[in-house]
Amino acid sequence: MKGMNHKGYFAKVEFDSEDHIFVGHIIGIRDIVGFHGESVTELETAFQEAVDNYLAACNELGQEPNKPYSGNLMLRIPSEIHAAVASAAEASGKSINQWAAGVLEKESHAH
Template sequence: MNTMTYKGYTARIEFDDRDSIFVGRVLGVKAIIGFHGETVTELRADFEAAIDFMIEGCKARGESPEKPASGKLMLRVPPEVHAAALVAAQATGKSLNQWAAEILGKAAHV
């Protein structure tokens, strides 16, 4: 996945072959924020302008732009993955929940 980051916000970037432009979508925020550009320079400028506009608007309304997360995560995995994860967690002396939270945090760079 191609991404772009600005002020702690991340966007997913794709190329639209039909229109010959780069398009992006900001991830993890309440609003749907898209942007585009014919060049990477245009794309970055539009991304940064979109983030700045979102931050200013949220500040004026006294809102947080981030999408809230409850901290509860339900996963469906194959039984063999579940069993292997249980063994891996037990091997580290942790509960499956503690182990999974640590692994997910590392994978998400948190």
């Protein structure tokens, strides 16, 4: 399953069974930005509007918007796993970075 993504911002969505709506918020930033919709289409539109409004509000206030993620990820793993990752990357003809990015992308969209 792919997550909702707009301009590099991602969302977490839950279903509110009491109000029968989808409720979401932008994840990975310190500010709290929420949105909701009754259908998937409504939810997607509300999410995009929430991101756009957030960026516009930050611009109006002269504030730098929170960046969702930098793209840098540092992991501490046991040396045996590091060696296995290096071997798997080399066997596939990729750098550790390329190999790990592919594995992480596949797994993050698999759930």
